[in-house]
Amino acid sequence: MSAAAVSFQNVSKTYGRNGKSFKALDDVCFDIAEGEFFGLLGPNGAGKTTLISVLAGLSRASAGRVSVLGSDVVNDFAAARRKLGVVPQELVFDPFFNVRETLRIQSGYFGVTHNDDWIDELLHSLGLADKASANMRQLSGGMKRRVLLAQALVHKPPVIVLDEPTAGVDVELRQTLWQFIAKLNKQGHSVLLTTHYLEEAEALCHRIAMLKNGRVVALAPTSELLKTAASNVLRFKLDAPLPASLAAQARVTGRVVQLPAHNASEVEQHLAALRQAGLVPEDIEVRKADLEDVFLDLMGATA
16 A cells, blocks of 8 residues: 555644743644645644644654655655655745746755756746746745745655645736646645635645644545535625624625525525614625635634
């Protein structure tokens, strides 16, 4: 039986200072299969970036074991790191080189040479071909993020780790990035994605783990997670506060109100409550529940 692309076995991470301790990861266990597109979701502070730091060898777990295609990230660090391509959240770059030089230097870190054909393909696929000779300092934030992705892929790693890769970037880059990553995934590369854009996770990920307070609170195929949500959501716009009976269960974003509605009877009950309060909703629609509904239900539940 082949090794998992990534294996987290009973991983815990505790930080201690001045006699106090904080458990960032608490007995995290799951495997990512070869060729899988896997989502890791959770609110800020849930432990996602800590888990990726342990995977990448930037931080050491307090307990447990992590491996990449059978290589232990502690005992066989060099082999594990060669199998990983990590795209970090932060825009970190060397201001003294142009884009092509940056990719050649990154290749050298992994002992890869004479790979200009692959570098050209990366530049073309990520919309960087006309920036190959541009100094990194001259690039926009979105272009720098494309270079970060190219750096992560320049040694052709079998496992790609994307930590909030589309945070703060434009729609064009998001589309370019996902088209290229989906292509690599179809070619057999395993992908681990963390993102706050839950519609991306829903569209791309075969399976999802959700972290809360350092613990896995959900681990299932995306389709199975969606089945756990309320079957429908009533959505409308409103210019006034909701009645107390509805406010407790509503998700409100500006004028947009969303309420869980399992059936037609619940839809009518919600609308009747609005009428009794003298409120007139606009743009009423009923939609299927999505991953955001599942996420909010799980994160709102008591631990």
